[in-house]
Amino acid sequence: MADTPATVTLTIDGKEVTVPKGTTILQAAKSVGVDIPHYCYHPGLSSPAMCRLCLVEVEGVPKPLPSCVTQVAPGQVVKTQSPMALDARQGVLEFYALNHPLDCPICDMSGECFFQDYIHAEGREHGRSVEPKRVFGRDDFGGDVLFYGDRCVMCTRCVRFMNEIEQDPRLTVVQRGNRSIIDTFFDYGLEGTHWHGNIVDLCPVGALVSKDFLYKARAWDLKHTPSICPNCSQGCNIELHTRDNLVQRVKPRENLEVNGWWICDYGRLNYEWINHGDRLEAPLVREGGAAKAMGWKEALRAFLERAAESGKPVKAVASPFASNEDLGALAALVEELGGGEIVYRSTMADEEIPLKGYPGLARRKELAPNSKGAELVGAHRVGGNDGSGGLEAVASHDGIVLVLGDVLADQQGDFGSKASLYAYFGVRASPATQAAHFVLPVTTFAEQEGTFTNFGGRVQRFWPALEPPGAARPAWLVLGAMVAERRGSTPARSAAESFQLLAERVPAFAGLTYDELGTRGAVVLETVPLSGD
């Protein structure tokens, strides 16, 4: 292929590659599926070229070169698997192994550790060192981070993250040479910083571990499910790591247009609510004062019968934690039942927490994932910044009251007691559900497929990570069945079909499909500015 002024063609392991000028050998190799071992290089940080693990042979150069900082040149012939390259990397790995404690059985990183991976792939079969190992011991870095000095490979990713991305330099290298080690400044640990959990992800070995996750699960027992962080309106791409039908930890998922490689500590550690046990498990229908558990078919029939008798306008409460599909189905049902008003409530934090080194990324004030989606289907926000109040009109409404997702924690037992039809689609019972004619169990975002629309109008998909409890079903399925039954149309049988119905109803979503959204999402409203709420 001929080079243009902006591109360079070279050969890596016999494969011809054309990449933009200024690309490093490591990046060019990655683009053709050649993975070169590395510790200190990370695409989101500067490259100090100090781990020396990414050494490769470049034809015509007498010594191995660090591929993370060596830029491609026209006609370059790179060999990552030549005897020279393999010998150089095996040597470096042997150096790493000298003082490593090899405590994999009690190390949290075991199973996803790049020391294990590289040693198995390219290291020597047996170590030759018979010398006593250097011992550093452990240190509490504050916040959620524990430091195991003996496992450290001195890649300084953590130091560089705090310096370059969080821009609050709390970590440094102290001492020199073989005695050098990562440390905090006197008593000033990571306490009080808001993004330090990322250094645990960055650590290629088990030197930095999360206190929250410590000894909780082994890496190979965890199921990884792509998801969207539900804790603010930024819509960071995450992975839910689950075992025993419980979320064990949250990890960031790369998406350069939303969150890069990072997530905030608030989002990372705020997942216990997903694991709450006191869930609604069966549809409850109140007949003559007593609530009776029923199957879905009977409950739906009872709902439709009662709805047919209740002609008054609808007042609905939605939740910004519900998916776009759920909200669309709710809006369709409200319309089908004669139209009315939809409101939602959400908690607002006092301030944004921006990540200085990654413009556009912040823990937003709005502590819910889908307020934008609620607005797009016609809901409007009520209540205070603490997420309470604002439901006076709904509580005493004498027509149809529908509640989706909002647990109504601040409401009293007389909520909806005057309603001709009060249906509660939720995950948990509360005093305010006592008067409900129908208490119908629905799933959380972690138990269903769906999409959220972030603060900037970006629609992003998430996938089911957990099994729903009992007979709980996605709200779009329940609400969609009600609408279809009344209309005599075909209900949506999948989240994708439900999204299709939403796209037909709401112009903002028009033209989008699940396939198009993929794992990266797409922006529905180009007019919505991406920075700031």
Added chain:
Amino acid sequence: MAYPYVSDREVRILSKNFGDPTARRVDEYVQRGGYQALRKAFEMGPAAVIDEVKASGLRGRGGAGFPAGVKWSFMPKEPTKPHYLLCNADESEPGTFKDRELIRWDPHQLIEGVLIAAYAIRAKHAYIYIRGEFFEPSQVLAKALEDAYAKGFVGKDILGSGNDIDITIHPGGGAYICGEETALMNSLEGRRGQPRVKPPFPAAVGVFGMPSTVNNVETLSAVPHIVNHGGEWYRQWGTEKSPGTKLFCVSGHVAKPGNYELPLGFPLMDLIDDVCGGVRDGKALKAVIPGGSSVPILTAAECATCAMDYEGVAAAGSMLGCASVIVMDETTDIVSQVRRMVQFYEHESCGQCTPCREGTAWMTKVLKRIEDGHGREEDLQTLLDMSRHMTGTTICVLSDSAAAPVVSSINKFRDEYLAYIRRGESVGAA
């Protein structure tokens, strides 16, 4: 204090004032023709100064031997950013003590060289990065600089020429690695003294991100003489490829150790036997390290024909480095010597690159074990393997320097290692 040993075979140009405490006074220096070269350089213009130094063939005296004039010519011709000249006075190579003497006895010679070089590369500010342990030399230099400022040789509008050049003396914190040019820059900027990845090279992105040139004290001290007398004059000494004179720091088992200024290409055995009065106490020569601790060791046989210039020492299988000749007689325990040198590199490794950080420490441990009588024969192969993995795999050459004496000593003095391993004692032991 008179200078302890001199030899009539010396050509004393840079070292002519060694031992003369009056020479460091500014009036005395001017009276002996000082600062004339600076005046002449200002008349010649920067380009002509660079050409003259190129013509002299002066090579960097810090160890690498890169031609100084060529190095200067890498600097941008039309400055769009501030340029900086850095004088490397962080002399820390074991066995080297020439820069210290140049600063102590003739500080104005260095200041004049710094001014000329700064003028040639169009720098308005020069830094002299002096080793932290040099208490007396840095006081002498500070006094000389103060006097030079007072006399108008440094500062604004030097000698009425309209040229402004400031000089700042910056004492280091005592780290060997800060003598590496990019680590020196980091240290000067207040960062950890760790070498930077090259490229970019200092002439493009140097100290404070600006084009910079780093020169050794001895290199800069030679510059006033070259400007005064011309490049051809300088070439009357030395060889075609290594012209001029060089200070040889001779230490170890010789009768008269010291600094000797000799033409490059001087025979090593003449240096030891004639200039330095031979090996101490009439003992036999065993080995010589010709260029500071980071170069391969030469055996007595290899020394016999070795000429002390960049090419001659390379031909003998080592490097001239900064010409620090460490002489070892027959009683020397090579294993112990090598262990001590490697231990130095372990202590001074900055810790950035893995092969150096881990390798120097491992080497030290293995060599200590051998010395303690617990060595195994396979350790020698391990040492050679780790030396290979430490050579050419790091950002700077500190780990190469640690590996060089290990490899050369195992290859040339294997019996001494085997004596320790098999019998638990050194070869020379009684």
